[in-house]
Each structure stands twice: as structure tokens, then as C-alpha cells.
Amino acid sequence: MAEIFASKTAEIEEREVINAQISRKLAGECMVLLENDGALPIHTKKVALFGNGARATIKGGTGSGDVNTRNNVNIEQGFQNAGIEVMTTAWLDRQEQNTSAAKAAYVQWMKEEAARKQTSELAVMFDHPYKEPDCEIITINDIDVSETDTAVYVIARNSGEGADRFDEEGDYRLYPHERGNIHLLAEVYDKLIVVLNIGGVMDLSEMRSIAGVNAILLMSQLGNLGGDALLDVLTGKVNPSGKTTDTWAENYMDYPSSAKFSHNESVHDEMYEDGIYVGYRYFDSFGVKPLYCFGYGKSYTDFEIKAGKISVEGNEIQIPVTVKNIGKIYAGKEVVQVYYSAAGGVMEKPYQELAAYQKTKLLAPGETEEIVLKYQAEQMASYSEKEAAWILEKGDYIIRVGNSSASTKVAGVIEVCEDIQTLKAKNLFALDVALNEIHPDAVKLEEKKKKPPVIRQKNNL
Structure with a gap:
């Protein structure tokens, strides 16, 4: 039997301490700041903390998305460790009692269902995964005792293998109590920060319409030090520089596959009719405006990005870019992204595709860094089923540079x-079986690729 190299005692080894420090540092940088009107970073010694993820913070998804750890720092503990007093422990206690009772009832039902069906409890759990109940209602008394002008509301959603998600309240959409709680907090607190402790996307269109939501931070699920990492960002110790890896749609049905996804049509057969138009490739090519585009993420500072003259060295395409922190207060990092719009030929191609990206070093206010993004020309090739080969078709390939898929310039x-x-x-x-794949208007797509007028800085390949 193979020997497993792991900790064999209760003693915390130096390796664990070092790895935890690395994980916490990276976690802070990975968070995505979706909205911020200046409420972040916070400067307060007291906070009103609410939401189902405040104490029951999710460190990882279900199944293999989760691991055993020695400890888990939730968001409430993160505030305490940062020296910020949580003033709403009474509400958090009620919320914990509510969820504990719901979980106990689920476990009891799962045992009874397994016995009735003469199957394993694990099988029942996979067919009927536990779903967190709606949040406790926030009362005026909860607000009166908080003695602060700053509220943080944490929305948690768990997901993972064994179950598909639903476009319903408590999953993709807000629970009724969540909706009511956020509306109330937005009215009474000067600063309301919503933190998303989720592993996927959800509907944020309603939340964005609520006047008084000052900031939205995508924390995701950051492991056992998530609470500490979040406070690093909330207090400005770390400037978030994460970018969205998904496109966040305005409406659920804006995703081309949503109408027929899983339980919306059939859980037995899934027809992948998106073709090459997956994610941002669809939204860009079909002209559907998302809520948050691919590669999007704000910062506590601002950056200026200027692309230099492109060069070709053999098969390698090189794009020099100058990045400057034009803010006056905070140091930060920016992620420069390079996309290409492929020439229209025999094979169909989306509006643009990501070719390369690079994060800068930590730039102080006024500081500049010059970086060179590189990628191989064959990355722009398309697959031809007829030829059974990857082919780089003849024509012009427009190179675009920006800090998100929606902010690129030629x-x-x-x-x-x-x-x-x-x-x-x-x-x-x-x-x-034949697939009825989706296709955009080819003429309009080619016209869009060439707007604004292409800079005629041309390199031959």
C-alpha cells in the first residue's frame, strides 16, 4: 500500500503555517469588486453583520469541492480578528438556531427516506441535497442596537457535484426575506456592503436596482481562512484585483442554453447547441449586454492602459503594454487582457477570444509598469471538421487590449x-443526432469586428 505523506500528529507544522499565509494572500487578490461608490474600504470599529453566510461561511462547495481542515475562520470571526466589533450577535444567534433546526430536520428526513427506499443516505443526499432555509427577518431592534452606520450583508449559496442549480428563490435568485432585509438595510444605514459567498453566478439585477446598496463584493468560497481574507479586502489591507471568470447575465434566459438546461427540459439528455458561442463569445457575438462582462473587476484605484507597437517574433505575437496607477490613495494591481477578432473565412468565428492576460505588480499611486503580453499565433486557429485539422485562415486578425472583454481597444x-x-x-x-446550433448574423458580426475603424498597424504572419 502506498504511503500517504500527511500530518500524523495534532501539532501544526511550519509547512501548514506558510501555506496558510500564501492562501490568505492569494484569496484577497482573487476577490472581485463588482460595485463600489466609495463605501469600501471601510473605516469603522463597529459593524452590523447580517446574512446566512456571516456565521455559516462556506469555505468550499459540496463533494470534492470541500476538504477537512483544522479550523475554519468565518466572516464573523474575521471581523473580530480584525478588531471590529460585531454588534448584531443576537440576530446571528437567531439565524444559527434557524439553520441548525432546518439541518437537523433534513438529516432526520434523509435517514427515514433511506430506510423507506432501502438505499444509502448518501444516495438520498445526492438526489435531494440540503438547501439552506430563508434568512431570519431583521427587526428594527436589531438595527437600533447596532450603533454603527455600516452594515455588511453576506449572501451564501452552496453548490457542487451531484445536483444542478435552479432558477428559483434561494438559489439563483434572492429569498423573499433576503430581498426584504437588503431593502431595509439600504434605507437605514449610510453604508451597505453586500458580500457574495457563492460558488457560481446568481441574479444581481434586482440588487443593483436597490438605492442604498453601496458596494457588492464577490468573495466566492475561499477556504478555511476566508473570514480573515475578506477582512483584508474590506479594510483596504489588500486591494482586490480579481476578474470575473463568467459572464453575469441581466436575466437568466439571456444565457442561450438556459431554456433547455437540465430540469428546464430534460435531466436525461443535454443538447449542447451553443456551438462555439459559449460564455462571453455568445454575449459579444449576438449583441446581448450582460450585467457584468467576462474579465470585469473594479479596484480601489484607477489605471491607465496604453498598448505599444505589436511585433511578431517567429510564431510568437508580442504586445507591449504600459500600465499606470492614476489614483492618488491606494496601491493596486491591474489585469491586462488581450483579445483577438479572427478574420471571417470559411469557418465561423466569434466576435473576439481571449489570447493572453497578465497581472501587474503592486503599483503605488503614480507608478508605471511596462509589461509584454505574448501568445503563439496558432492559438488563433479554428478547428475544421472537414479537414480534421486546426487551421489559421487567411485574413486580418484584429488585436484588442483592455482590462475586461467589454473595455478593449484596437x-x-x-x-x-x-x-x-x-x-x-x-x-x-x-x-x-443532429444539433441545431445557434448562429449570429454573419454580416453584422463582421461589421462589428471592424468598429471602431481599425488602426492600420499591420504585421504579416
Whole structure:
């Protein structure tokens, strides 16, 4: 039997301490600041803390998305460790009692259901995963005893293998009590920060419409030091520099696959009709405006991004970029992103695709850094089923640079003088049913690729 190299005593090893420090540092940088009108970072010694994730903070998803740890710092403990007094422990106690009772009832039902069906409790859990109940209602008394002008509301959603998510209250959408609580807090507190302790996307269109929500921070699920990492960001010790890795739609049905996804049509057969238009490629190509685009994320400071002259070295495309922190108070990091709009040829192509990205060093106010983003030309090739090969088609490839998929500016053009086969392959697993794949208006898409007028800084490949 293979030997497993892991801690064999209760003693905390130096390795664990070092790894925890690295994890906490990276966690702070990974958070995505979706909205902020100046409420963040906070400067307070007292806070009104609410929400189902305040004490029951989710460190990882279900199944293999979670691991055993020696300890878990929730958000309430994170505030305490940062020296900020949580003034709403009475509400948090009621919330904990509510969820504990619901969980106990679920466990009892799961045992009885397993016995009735003569199956394992694990099988029942996978078919009927536990769902957190709606939050406790916040009362005027909870607000009166808080003695602060700053409220933080934590929305938690758990998910993972074994179950699909639903477009319903308490999952993709807000629970009724969550909705009412946020409206109330937005009215009575000068500063309301909403923290998203979630592993996927959810509907934020209603929350964005609530006057008085001053900041929205995507914390995600950051492991056992999540509470400490969150406070690093909330207090300005760390400036968040994360970017969205999904496109957040205005409406659930804006996702092209949503209408037929899982329980919306069939849990037995899933027809992938998106084709090449997955994620931002769909929203960009079909002209559907999202709530938050791919690669989006704010900072406590502002940056200026200027692309230099593009060069081609062999098959490597190089884009020099100058990034300057033009803010006056906070140091920060920016993520520069390079996209390309491929030439219209025989094969269909989306409006743009991500080719390279790079995060800067920590830039002080007024500081500048010059970086060079690089990628191989074959990354721009498309797969031809007819030829069973990746082919870089003849034509102009427009290079765009920005800090999100929606903020790019044309930096130059790479001209491919003839079709180039970059990799010969072999077609496997032919479809046994026809797919009705989606397609945008080809003429309008090509016109969009060339707006605004292309800078004629051209490199031949």
C-alpha cells in the first residue's frame, strides 16, 4: 500500500503555517469588486453583520469541492480578528438556531427516506441535497442596537457535484426575506456592503436596482481562512484585483442554453447547441449586454492602459503594454487582457477570444509598469471538421487590449497571408443526432469586428 505523506500528529507544522499565509494572500487578490461608490474600504470599529453566510461561511462547495481542515475562520470571526466589533450577535444567534433546526430536520428526513427506499443516505443526499432555509427577518431592534452606520450583508449559496442549480428563490435568485432585509438595510444605514459567498453566478439585477446598496463584493468560497481574507479586502489591507471568470447575465434566459438546461427540459439528455458561442463569445457575438462582462473587476484605484507597437517574433505575437496607477490613495494591481477578432473565412468565428492576460505588480499611486503580453499565433486557429485539422485562415486578425472583454481597444492587426494548417488531428466520436446550433448574423458580426475603424498597424504572419 502506498504511503500517504500527511500530518500524523495534532501539532501544526511550519509547512501548514506558510501555506496558510500564501492562501490568505492569494484569496484577497482573487476577490472581485463588482460595485463600489466609495463605501469600501471601510473605516469603522463597529459593524452590523447580517446574512446566512456571516456565521455559516462556506469555505468550499459540496463533494470534492470541500476538504477537512483544522479550523475554519468565518466572516464573523474575521471581523473580530480584525478588531471590529460585531454588534448584531443576537440576530446571528437567531439565524444559527434557524439553520441548525432546518439541518437537523433534513438529516432526520434523509435517514427515514433511506430506510423507506432501502438505499444509502448518501444516495438520498445526492438526489435531494440540503438547501439552506430563508434568512431570519431583521427587526428594527436589531438595527437600533447596532450603533454603527455600516452594515455588511453576506449572501451564501452552496453548490457542487451531484445536483444542478435552479432558477428559483434561494438559489439563483434572492429569498423573499433576503430581498426584504437588503431593502431595509439600504434605507437605514449610510453604508451597505453586500458580500457574495457563492460558488457560481446568481441574479444581481434586482440588487443593483436597490438605492442604498453601496458596494457588492464577490468573495466566492475561499477556504478555511476566508473570514480573515475578506477582512483584508474590506479594510483596504489588500486591494482586490480579481476578474470575473463568467459572464453575469441581466436575466437568466439571456444565457442561450438556459431554456433547455437540465430540469428546464430534460435531466436525461443535454443538447449542447451553443456551438462555439459559449460564455462571453455568445454575449459579444449576438449583441446581448450582460450585467457584468467576462474579465470585469473594479479596484480601489484607477489605471491607465496604453498598448505599444505589436511585433511578431517567429510564431510568437508580442504586445507591449504600459500600465499606470492614476489614483492618488491606494496601491493596486491591474489585469491586462488581450483579445483577438479572427478574420471571417470559411469557418465561423466569434466576435473576439481571449489570447493572453497578465497581472501587474503592486503599483503605488503614480507608478508605471511596462509589461509584454505574448501568445503563439496558432492559438488563433479554428478547428475544421472537414479537414480534421486546426487551421489559421487567411485574413486580418484584429488585436484588442483592455482590462475586461467589454473595455478593449484596437491595438493593431496581424495579417495572415495564406491558410496555415497548425495541427493535423483525427475526428472521433461523430454525433449520432443532429444539433441545431445557434448562429449570429454573419454580416453584422463582421461589421462589428471592424468598429471602431481599425488602426492600420499591420504585421504579416
